[in-house]
Structure formats: C-alpha cells, structure tokens
Amino acid sequence: MRDRMKSFSLLPIALACLAQGVLAGAATDTAKWAFEPLREITVPAGARHPIDGFIRHRLAKVGLAQNEPATPRALVRRLHFDLIGLPPRSEVVQAFERNPTRVAYLRLVDELLASPSYGERWARHWLDIARYGESNGFEYNEPRRNAWPYRDWVINALNSDMPYDEFVRMQLVGDVLKPDAEGAAAVGFLVAGMHNTVLPSNTVLKQQARADELGEMMGVVGQSFLGLTIQCARCHDHKVDPISTEEYYSFAAAFTGVRHGERNIKGANPQKLFTVKAGKPDVMRVHLRGNAATLGDEVLPGAASAVRGMSADLKLSSASPDAERRRAMADWITHRDNPLFHRVIVNRVWHWHFGRGLVSTPSDFGATGMRPSHPELLDWLAGWFRDNGYQMKALHRLIVTSATYRQSARANEAASQADRDNRLLWRFSPRRVEGEVLRDSLLFVSGALNPQQGGPGFEDVKEVYFNAGRYYHPIEREGPEFDRRTVYRFSPRGGRDSLLDGFDCPDPSTTTPARSVTTTPLQALSLRNSPFVWRLAKRLAKRVEKEAGADTAAQVERAWLLCLGRSPDSDEARAAVALVREHGLPALGRVLFNSGEFVVIE
Numbered sequence: 001m002r003d004r005m006k007s008f009s010l011l012p013i014a015l016a017c018l019a020q021g022v023l024a025g026a027a028t029d030t031a032k033w034a035f036e037p038l039r040e041i042t043v044p045a046g047a048r049h050p051i052d053g054f055i056r057h058r059l060a061k062v063g064l065a066q067n068e069p070a071t072p073r074a075l076v077r078r079l080h081f082d083l084i085g086l087p088p089r090s091e092v093v094q095a096f097e098r099n100p101t102r103v104a105y106l107r108l109v110d111e112l113l114a115s116p117s118y119g120e121r122w123a124r125h126w127l128d129i130a131r132y133g134e135s136n137g138f139e140y141n142e143p144r145r146n147a148w149p150y151r152d153w154v155i156n157a158l159n160s161d162m163p164y165d166e167f168v169r170m171q172l173v174g175d176v177l178k179p180d181a182e183g184a185a186a187v188g189f190l191v192a193g194m195h196n197t198v199l200p201s202n203t204v205l206k207q208q209a210r211a212d213e214l215g216e217m218m219g220v221v222g223q224s225f226l227g228l229t230i231q232c233a234r235c236h237d238h239k240v241d242p243i244s245t246e247e248y249y250s251f252a253a254a255f256t257g258v259r260h261g262e263r264n265i266k267g268a269n270p271q272k273l274f275t276v277k278a279g280k281p282d283v284m285r286v287h288l289r290g291n292a293a294t295l296g297d298e299v300l301p302g303a304a305s306a307v308r309g310m311s312a313d314l315k316l317s318s319a320s321p322d323a324e325r326r327r328a329m330a331d332w333i334t335h336r337d338n339p340l341f342h343r344v345i346v347n348r349v350w351h352w353h354f355g356r357g358l359v360s361t362p363s364d365f366g367a368t369g370m371r372p373s374h375p376e377l378l379d380w381l382a383g384w385f386r387d388n389g390y391q392m393k394a395l396h397r398l399i400v401t402s403a404t405y406r407q408s409a410r411a412n413e414a415a416s417q418a419d420r421d422n423r424l425l426w427r428f429s430p431r432r433v434e435g436e437v438l439r440d441s442l443l444f445v446s447g448a449l450n451p452q453q454g455g456p457g458f459e460d461v462k463e464v465y466f467n468a469g470r471y472y473h474p475i476e477r478e479g480p481e482f483d484r485r486t487v488y489r490f491s492p493r494g495g496r497d498s499l500l501d502g503f504d505c506p507d508p509s510t511t512t513p514a515r516s517v518t519t520t521p522l523q524a525l526s527l528r529n530s531p532f533v534w535r536l537a538k539r540l541a542k543r544v545e546k547e548a549g550a551d552t553a554a555q556v557e558r559a560w561l562l563c564l565g566r567s568p569d570s571d572e573a574r575a576a577v578a579l580v581r582e583h584g585l586p587a588l589g590r591v592l593f594n595s596g597e598f599v600v601i602e
Contacts, residue, residue, distance in 0.1 A: 033375065034227065034365035035242070037309045038339045041380040050384075051402040054377035055425050064415050067407040067427045072100035074602050075406055076108065077565055078428070081601050082353060083112040083396065085121035085437045085485075086444050090561035109400055113393045116453060119159035120487050122392075124436055125352050126154050127487070128515070129224050129363075130171075130192045133508030134457070135492035137194030141470045143463065143492055145456065146262055147274040149181065150188025151487065152454045157186075163390035164345055165334040168225055172330040175276055176323040181265045187276040190217060194493065194509055195260040207292035210282075213260075214252045220511050222251070225333050227344040227365030228304065235290035240367035242306035246286055250302030253284035254314070254329040257322025278322045301325045303332045310337050340365060342382035346395065347372075350381070351514065353399050355431040356423075363513035373423045409602040430602045432517060435503030436486035438599060442533065443483050445562045446540040446589070450483040457490035458482045460497060474498065476531045499533075502526045527594045534586070537593065541585035552577050555585060563592040 047053025052066075059065060070078065076096045080088040096104060112118060132151060134144045157167055170177065174186030193216050199206055215234050222230030232238050233248035261277035264270065286296035298318065305312040314328040333341055344365060351357035358378045361369035372378045385395055399405055409430045422429050433441065443449035458481050461472040472495025486500070493509050502522045506512035527533055540559065548558035556576040560568045568576060580588050592598060 032242075033371070034340060034343065034369075035306045035308050036339060037337065038342060038383050038386075039376075039379045041376050041383065043380065049402045050380065051377065051399065051404050054374055054380065055402075055404045058374055059424050059426055062418055062424065064418060064424060064426045066403065066425070067410050067412070069403070069406055070408040070428065070602070072097045073565055074408065075100075075105075078601055079108065079112065079400060081433060081437060082400070083109075083121065084115050084117035085124070085440060086117060087441050087563075088565060090565055093561075093565040106401065109397055113396060116159055117485075119155040119157075120453070120485050121437075122158050122352075123151065123155040124434075124487050125348075126158075127151060127508075128506060128512040129220075129348075130154075130189050131194075131220060131508055131511045132192045132491070133194070133493045134490055135470070135472070135495075136197055137493045137509055138196040139198050139469055141472075141493060142197065143470065143490075144274045145490075146272050147188060147192070148456055149185035149271070149273045150192060150275070151457075153182065153185040153188070155454070155487070158392065161391055161393045164385075164392055165341075165390045167390075167392075168334050168341075169330045172221070172333070173323070173326040175278065176327060180267060181269065181271060181273070184263055184265050184273055184275045188274065190221075190255070190258055190276055191260040191274070193217070193220060204293045211287060211290070211292045214255060217255055217258065218248065218252050221255075221333075223363035223511060223513070225344065226304070226338075226340040227347075227359075227363055227369070228340065229364055229366060229368070230304070234287070238366075243304060246297075246299055247302065247304055247312070249284050249286050250299045250312075251304070251329075253281070253299055254301040254316075254325040256284055257281040257325065281320070281322050281325060283318060301328065303329065307338060307340060309339075310335060336386060339382070342386050343378055346381040346385050347378060348513075349392070349395055350399065353396075353405065354425070355429050356514075360423075361513075363511065428602070430600050432503075432600050434515065435500040435505040438503055439486045439499055439532075441598070442536045442593060443485075446536040447543040448480075448483045448536060448539050449485070450480045452481075452484055452488075455488075457488045458484055459490040461490065461492060461495040463492075471495075478535065497532075498522075499526050499530055524594060527599075528590055533590060533593060537586040537589035540589040544585055552580050556580060556588065559585070559588055559592060563589075564595070564597045 043050045044053035044057045047056075056066060069075070073093055076088050076093050080086060096108065134147050136142045136144065157170070170183070170186035171189035172187070174183035177183055195213070196209055199209060215231050219229070219231035222228045228241065228243065229238070230243060230248055230251055232241075233243040233245050235245070237244045257278050257280060259277040259279055260274075262272055262274050263277060264272050283298060285298050288294040288296050300318060301314050301316045301320065303310075303312040303314060310332070314332060316325060316328055332338070335341070344362070347357040347359050348362050351362050358372045358374050359365060359370055384398070388394055404425055405428065407428050409428045412427065415426045419426060440449065458477070460475060460477045460482055462475050464471045464473055472492040474495060474497040491508060493507065496505055502520065504516050504518055506515055540562070544555050544558050544562070548554040553573065556573055557567055560566060560572070576588055579591065
C-alpha cells in the first residue's frame with residue numbers, strides 16, 4: 001500500500017501514456033520518418049513558387065486544383081490578422097483594393113513584419129507552447145508578478161528576428177550565455193510551468209515532488225523543440241517511440257540543477273525576476289516504475305539515441321556542473337544535423353498560418369502523432385529554414401507570398417467530397433480569430449487600444465485568499481491602463497475573463513500546441529452583453545460621430561469601414577440606418593462586433 005501511495009501522482013501520466021500506446025497500434029513502425037535525417041528535396045519542375053510546386057503536385061495526383069486568388073480585401077485582412085493580430089485600417093484596405101499588385105503586397109508584408117505588433121502577435125503563439133502563466137498553480141497558487149520579463153523577452157526576440165537556433169539556446173541556457181537580465185529572462189521558459197510550493201515533510205515525498213517537477217520540464221522541452229513525448233518514458237520504456245526509461249533519466253539529468261525562484265539582477269537597471277535559480281546538479285538515478293523511493297542505476301546526462309546521424313552521448317560526467325549540462329543539451333537540440341529540431345518549428349509556423357500543420361499534431365512527431373500530409377514539402381521547408389540562417393521573418397515571407405496562402409476560402413463541393421478537411425490545401429481554410437485577437441480588435445476599431453508595450457501586465461482580476469490558497473476572480477476594469485493588448489494581461493492560472501474563456505483561450509497550466517475551437521451560445525452572449533463589449537460599443541459610437549458627423553448614413557458607412565473594412569451594401573445600409581435611428585449607434589456597434597466577418601479570417 002505504501003508503494004502504491006508513493007506513486008499515486010504518476011497515475012494520470014501512466015494512463016495517458018498507455019492510452020497513446022493503445023491508440024497508436026500498428027503505427028509504431030511507421031513513425032521512424034521523423035528521426036531520419038532531412039532529405040535533399042528538389043522542387044517540382046515548373047514551379048513559380050516552391051511551396052506552390054509541392055502543393056499543386058500533390059493536388060494533381062487526386063484530380064484537384066487550387067482556388068482562385070482571394071479578393072484584395074480578404075487578403076489584406078488575412079495578412080493583418082495573421083502577422084500582427086489586428087485588423088487593417090480602412091484606408092489600408094482601400095489603398096490595396098485600388099492597387100492589388102505584387103509589389104504593393106510585398107511592401108505590405110514587409111511593413112507588417114517590421115511592426116512592433118508582429119512580436120506581440122507571434123509571442124502569444126509561443127507563450128502557448130511555453131505554458132506561460134503568472135502564478136504557481138497547485139494549492140497555494142501564489143502570484144508571480146516578476147515573471148513578465150520572459151514574456152517581454154519573447155516579444156523582443158521575435159521583433160529583432162533573432163535566429164531560431166539562438167532563440168532556443170537562450171531559453172535553455174541563456175543565463176549562462178548572457179549572465180545579465182536578458183539571459184535570466186530568457187530561461188524563464190524552463191520554469192514557466194506550475195510549481196508546487198507546498199512541500200511535504202517526508203523525504204521520499206519531497207523527492208517525488210522534485211521528480212514531478214523535472215517530469216513537467218522534460219515534457220515541455222521534448223515536445224516544444226523536438227516534437228517528442230519524452231515524458232512518457234518516465235515510468236517505463238516508451239510504449240510506441242524508441243525512447244527508453246534510461247534515456248528519459250539521462251535527458252532529465254541535464255536539467256537537475258534547475259530550480260524555480262526569484263533572482264535579483266544587478267546592473268544599470270537592477271530588477272527582481274522569476275527565473276531559473278541554478279544550483280549543483282543532483283546525481284540522477286533511474287526511478288524504477290517512476291518511484292523516487294526505488295532507485296536503479298546512475299545515469300549521465302544524455303540525449304535521444306533514436307535521432308539518426310547524431311550521437312546521444314553529451315560527453316559529460318556525474319561531476320559536470322549545471323552550466324555544462326544545459327549548454328551541451330542545448331547544442332544537441334539545436335544542432336544542424338538534428339532533423340526533429342528543424343521539422344518541428346517549420347511545421348509550427350505553418351500551423352499558425354493555416355490553422356493546421358503539415359503534421360497536424362505539432363508537438364508529437366512520434367508514432368502517436370499524425371503522418372505529414374506533404375512530407376517532401378516539410379523536409380524542403382526544414383532544409384530551407386536551416387540553410388537560410390533560421391530567420392523566422394524570412395519563413396513568414398516565404399509562406400505568405402505563396403499562391404497557396406493567397407488563394408480564396410471559397411467552398412467547393414466537389415473538392416470537399418475528395419478532401420473534406422482540406423488537408424491538401426485546395427483552398428484557404430477560414431478560421432475564427434483567437435480570444436486575444438478578438439479582444440484586441442474590439443479595442444482597435446473602437447479607438448481605445450493603448451499601444452504601451454512591455455513591463456508589468458495590467459490586472460483585471462481580484463486576488464482572493466481562502467485557506468492559504470489564492471483564487472483570481474475576473475473583474476471589469478476601466479481606464480487606458482487596462483486597454484493594452486491582451487498579451488500584456490496579468491495571467492494567473494485559473495483567472496480568465498469571460499470573453500477570453502468563452503473563446504477558447506487555453507489554461508496556462510499546460511502547453512497548448514493547438515488550441516481548441518468551439519462554438520457555444522456563451523460566445524454570442526458574451527459579445528452581445530458583456531460590460532467590456534458595451535463599453536467599447538459606446539466608444540466606437542463616439543469615434544464614428546467624430547469622424548462621420550451627424551448624418552446617419554455616413555455614420556453607418558464609417559462604422560462598416562472601421563469594423564469590416566468595406567462599405568455596406570444597400571440592404572445592409574438600409575437596415576443599419578433604421579437600427580441607429582431607433583436604438584442608437586452603440587447598438588450598431590454590438591451588431592458588427594457579433595458579425596461573422598468580424599470574428600472569422602477568410
């Protein structure tokens with residue numbers, strides 16, 4: 001009974017891993033492609049754009065073709081939401097509609113990639129992977145009001161176009177590479193997850209809690225950068241992937257010096273931040289069946305031997321300090337010959353642009369994950385990215401300039417019969433904006449968005465104490481300091497407001513490689529009745545009155561341009577004028593906020 005109680009916390013992990021093994025079935029032997037070196041791939045002959053060559057070649061095999069190009073308005077809105085997470089100004093839409101040339105499009109792409117808003121938009125994607133939250137979770141759930149430098153570091157790194165291999169190394173060993181505030185902020189990645197501060201007095205239970213902490217860290221490192229569920233080998237050899245229990249503990253041995261905590265950073269701008277507190281690494285032994293009380297042989301820091309063309313031996317000893325261990329692991333993960341490192345990130349970027357990756361399980365490239373829909377394109381992109389200096393903005397530019405990205409979202413019944421899920425990309429799949437983009441767009445079109453960047457986040461929650469624990473209750477707050485972009489919101493675990501929660505913003509307690517997308521009545525109710533929406537509808541009305549004057553028809557025209565980037569048609573204008581005359585401009589704002597055009601990217 002005692003042994004069963006000691007390993008009780010591992011039961012959910014064991015059940016999840018067992019389920020993965022059962023579901024994988026015969027797929028086990030077919031997943032080895034991910035561990036093989038990148039192949040030298042030739043772009044299909046005659047392709048004007050390499051991405052289009054691969055996509056059209058695959059479509060032709062099943063007798064399908066791509067859609068016609070999207071309309072200039074749809075394309076410019078898609079590009080803005082995609083690259084900066086905000087709708088375009090109506091003047092930008094109209095200018096592009098008048099001159100929808102390739103030159104004008106390329107200029108627009110470069111302007112958006114150079115915008116500070118680009119980093120704010122794409123940092124949110126990465127923070128989902130990093131399970132970034134600003135409280136500890138667990139029973140006490142204490143706030144982390146000094147965790148925000150990691151969020152700012154991600155934004156700044158993306159805006160400066162830091163090469164991706166450096167971006168990853170900094171998050172693994174930045175405090176060693178740059179022993180200053182920047183380095184300390186970057187390694188906030190390792191400790192961004194939940195942290196149990198309620199430690200038992202029993203020594204074995206303390207050791208088990210530490211093992212759980214390392215397990216969480218190994219899970220996010222393995223999935224984020226390698227697309228491997230390394231954590232499933234913690235209690236037994238991985239059920240479906242070639243990762244042994246010994247390898248799991250060797251991998252974990254590289255991080256046994258990492259602890260959660262606050263550090264005082266000295267320098268020109270001294271500050272306290274929540275980050276890695278590095279210490280002497282513990283000796284790592286295999287935990288038999290995941291039990292910290294039953295230890296097996298000692299293991300040295302090492303990597304995954306299943307990755308072809310690379311040695312898993314990090315050439316470290318049991319006496320190697322923390323800095324050497326993490327540096328060696330970072331070098332192995334980001335090595336030019338590591339195929340998983342390159343495949344995983346280009347697939348993530350593809351996923352964030354199209355709503356689904358070439359591999360539709362972006363954090364699982366093992367046997368339990370999906371096979372790539374376009375394996376040649378995936379390897380070509382991975383090699384191109386590696387050979388072009390790991391530049392993220394160049395990868396964005398490559399993707400958004402393809403005809404595949406620029407095609408229309410028009411439905412096609414015949415194509416749907418052959419490829420209902422659009423895996424082969426015969427059209428651009430429409431998708432709803434994320435909760436953060438929706439909130440930011442409401443602020444933007446109403447004229448209320450505060451452009452202040454960086455620093456501590458705004459707090460729209462009330463901290464409540466109960467039995468030594470902390471609970472965070474959303475509250476409606478007004479004022480410019482609360483009208484910043486949502487990425488700057490103080491985000492404790494368990495403290496989301498109704499709008500963000502209703503539109504599927506994830507719980508930061510775990511990594512979120514792909515967000516759920518639901519459709520519920522609460523979404524419409526929130527967009528129609530929440531105090532936040534009412535306030536911004538009134539703010540939009542004031543803006544429209546100021547810019548369009550007192551004429552109702554002109555007000556309707558301006559509201560349509562601000563919210564949807566187009567003029568209303570005659571039926572829409574007639575109905576809207578009647579609505580405004582009877583119920584006022586704020587009512588029209590709420591109608592536009594609830595429209596499909598406002599919340600869906602086409």
